[in-house]
Structures are given as C-alpha cells and as structure tokens.
Amino acid sequence: MFTNVPIQQSHNAMNNPENKPNSLTPEASLNAIHSTLSQAQSSMYLAGTATILLVWGAITSVGYLAEYAINDIASDFASDNPWYHAPLWGGLVIAGIVASSIIGSRASKNFADPATARKAGLKVFTFWITVTAAAWLVPALSGLWSNGEAAEYTAGIVVGIVSLGYVLFGLMSRPAISILGIGIAAAFYIPYHFAGDSAYAITAILMLMLIVAAAIWLRKSGIQ
Amino acid sequence: MKTEEPINLNEIIHQPVRLRIMTLLVSQSGDSRLTYSFIQTNLGLTGGNLTTHLRKLEDAGYLQIEKEFHNQKPRTWIRATSTGHRAFADYYANLQKVLGL
Numbered sequence: 001m002f003t004n005v006p007i008q009q010s011h012n013a014m015n016n017p018e019n020k021p022n023s024l025t026p027e028a029s030l031n032a033i034h035s036t037l038s039q040a041q042s043s044m045y046l047a048g049t050a051t052i053l054l055v056w057g058a059i060t061s062v063g064y065l066a067e068y069a070i071n072d073i074a075s076d077f078a079s080d081n082p083w084y085h086a087p088l089w090g091g092l093v094i095a096g097i098v099a100s101s102i103i104g105s106r107a108s109k110n111f112a113d114p115a116t117a118r119k120a121g122l123k124v125f126t127f128w129i130t131v132t133a134a135a136w137l138v139p140a141l142s143g144l145w146s147n148g149e150a151a152e153y154t155a156g157i158v159v160g161i162v163s164l165g166y167v168l169f170g171l172m173s174r175p176a177i178s179i180l181g182i183g184i185a186a187a188f189y190i191p192y193h194f195a196g197d198s199a200y201a202i203t204a205i206l207m208l209m210l211i212v213a214a215a216i217w218l219r220k221s222g223i224q
Numbered sequence: 225m226k227t228e229e230p231i232n233l234n235e236i237i238h239q240p241v242r243l244r245i246m247t248l249l250v251s252q253s254g255d256s257r258l259t260y261s262f263i264q265t266n267l268g269l270t271g272g273n274l275t276t277h278l279r280k281l282e283d284a285g286y287l288q289i290e291k292e293f294h295n296q297k298p299r300t301w302i303r304a305t306s307t308g309h310r311a312f313a314d315y316y317a318n319l320q321k322v323l324g325l
Contacts, residue, residue, distance in 0.1 A: 024240055026233075026322040032240065033316070036247040036266075043266050110299075111262040116252055 042173035044120035048107030049177075050218040052100045057211030059096045063089055064204035067155075071200065085154060086145050093132060101125060127172075131165030159188040174221075180214045231322050236284045237315045241269065241277045249287060249304035250312045257290070257303035278302065286311055 024032070066088055070078050078084065104124065108117035138161060139145055139154045166181025187206035191199040237246050244267050248258060264274050281287045286308030290301045304312070 024238055024243065026319055028240075029238065029243060029319055030323060032243055033247045036244045037251050040248050040251060040266055043262070110259060112252065112258050113256045116256045119253075 041120075044108065044111065044116070045124050045169075045173045046218070047111055047117070047120070048100075048104040050215045051103050051107070053180075053211050053215040053218065055099050055103065056096055057208045057215070059092045060211070061204040061208040063092050064200045064207065068198070068200035068204065072197065082147075083145060089158070090136075093136075097129070097132065100128070127169065128165065131162060131168075135161040135165075156189070156192065159185060163188075174218075176217060177214070180210065183210045183214075231318050233318055233322070234311055234315045236280065236286070237311060239277075241267065241273065242281055245274075245277055245281060246286065246304065246308065246312050246315075249302060250309055252304070255303065257301045260300035260302060263302060281308070284308075284311075 067085070070084065070088075101121075104121055105117070108121050111117060112120075135158045139157050142157075144150045144154045144157065163181045163185035166184060167178045170176065170178025170181060184207065187210055188203050191202040191206070195202045237243055245263060248263055248266065252258060260274070260278075263269075264271065267274070269277075278287065278289060282289055284307075285305060288303050288305050290303070292299050292301060
C-alpha cells in the first residue's frame with residue numbers, strides 16, 4: 001500500500017503520466033488539496049443558488065414593474081405617498097428571504113449531513129441578511145425613506161449595496177457571481193440615467209434576463 | 225555520500241482523483257458524510273470513474289458507503305472512516321516533509 005517515494009523520483013514522475021499513482025508531484029498534490037477544499041466550501045455556499053436566483057429575478061421584476069405601474073398609472077398616489085417604496089420592497093424582500101432560506105436549506109440537505117449543511121447555510125444566511133440590513137438601514141439612517149425629494153435616490157443606493165453583495169459573494173464562491181453583481185448594477189443605473197420614464201420597466205426586463213442567464217449558467221455548472 | 229531518505233507516500237491516496245475524494249471527505253467535521261452526487265459534481269467525474277475510485281478506497285478501509293432512501297429516492301452517502309482520517313493525516317504529514325514545509 002505504501003510506496004517509498006524519494007523526492008527526486010517523485011519529481012521525475014511528472015514525465016510519466018501513465019504511472020498513475022506517482023503522476024502527481026508533491027506540489028500538485030498540495031495544490032489539489034487546497035483547491036478541492038476551497039471548491040467544496042463554495043459549493044456548499046451555492047446550494048440552491050440557481051433556483052434562488054430565479055426567485056429573486058421574479059421578485060425584482062415584480063418590484064420594478066410595480067414601481068413603473070405606480071409611477072405611470074397612479075402618479076398622484078406616488079407623489080402623495082413617496083414612502084410607498086419601503087412597504088413595497090420590504091414585503092418583496094421578506095418573501096424572498098423566506099423562500100431563499102427554504103430552498104437553500106432543502107438543497108444543502110442533498111449534499112451533506114444536516115449539521116454540515118446548517119453550518120454552511122448559516123454563513124450564507126448571515127451574509128445576505130447583513131447585505132439586506134445594510135441596503136435597508138443606510139437609506140433609512142440617511143433619512144432618504146422619509147424624504148419625499150430624495151426618495152427616488154433610495155433605489156439607487158439599495159441596488160448599489162445589493163450589487164456589492166453579489167460581488168463579495170462571488171469572491172467567496174464563484175467569480176461569475178461577481179459579474180452578475182456588476183450586471184445588476186448596470187441593469188439599473190444605465191436605464192435610470194438614459195431611459196427616462198420607462199427606466200423601471202427596462203430595468204425589470206434586464207434584471208429578469210440577467211438572472212435567468214445566471215441561473216442557467218449555474219445549472220450547467222452542476223449547481224442546483 | 226549522503227543518500228536521500230525515502231519518504232512514504234500512500235499510493236492509494238497519492239492519485240489525482242482519490243486524493244481529491246479523500247480531501248472532500250476528511251474536510252467534513254467529525255463523522256459527517258457527503259452524498260455521491262455532491263462528490264461527483266464537485267470533482268466533475270463520470271459515475272463509472274467515481275465508482276471505481278470509491279471502491280478502491282473502500283477496499284482499503286478508508287471510506288464507508290451507505291445507501292438510503294430519501295422521499296422514496298435512493299441516495300448514496302460516503303463517509304471517511306477513522307482509518308481513512310488517519311491515512312490522510314499521515315499522507316499530508318509526509319507530503320509536507322517532501323516539500324520541506
């Protein structure tokens with residue numbers, strides 16, 4: 001079972017790929033151990049992500065379509081009640097968090113024992129609750145939610161913080177999720193600055209397209 | 225002339241696929257186990273390839289394979305045995321010696 005592997009022999013084995021047991025150099029072994037550990041950790045974090053992304057795609061699209069409808073159809077209501085953004089997005093975000101927790105918890109149980117799954121799930125949950133709390137508290141503490149004049153800037157700040165959350169989560173798991181974060185920011189800020197009254201509708205469509213594309217990519221990568 | 229002292233690397237573990245399987249399993253805390261599908265997805269292996277390597281590790285007594293039903297669907301669980309944990313720890317220690325760490 002054990003082979004004497006003098007250091008020199010082990011290095012020469014690189015030139016002998018057919019010799020399977022020794023075809024791994026010590027450096028390659030160490031790298032394989034570290035990369036496997038990091039890949040496994042990030043896969044645990046990503047349990048259920050493809051489905052969760054689709055849920056958030058639906059939620060953000062409903063949110064922006066509602067914003068567009070309220071601004072366009074009920075503009076008097078929107079100007080009289082500038083605080084309507086808070087309950088609208090608050091309700092959607094709470095529904096999203098509950099749905100994501102259930103999906104993530106079920107998906108992670110397909111990977112590992114409940115204790116391991118819970119440990120990874122708790123880290124992800126804490127991360128996203130922190131991002132959500134920041135997206136909520138930063139505008140609230142700045143007085144933006146209750147300031148009618150400034151309320152329109154709130155969405156920009158919230159999207160910025162959420163996009164940053166995706167970028168950081170991507171650095172913890174899969175870099176492609178960081179790109180999704182940049183895409184989310186672009187899907188909001190570009191229409192916001194250039195599309196006038198139809199900005200929210202365009203953002204809704206772009207977000208949905210972006211998130212569906214990301215979910216398809218994740219599923220193709222073997223992440224459910 | 226000074227001869228190099230040979231270092232023992234466990235040849236069952238010292239193989240690209242089996243090394244990664246063992247790494248996944250021993251990285252789980254305590255007696256935790258992983259599903260076959262998680263290992264397969266993570267390592268990007270075909271079912272046949274994974275099964276061959278799992279059998280070799282099981283024959284060496286390094287892991288234990290358990291089949292269960294969950295919601296009427298079969299699920300295969302893999303866990304490292306205490307022998308497997310010890311073998312991997314020895315392998316890692318020897319690897320560090322080889323690399324002079």
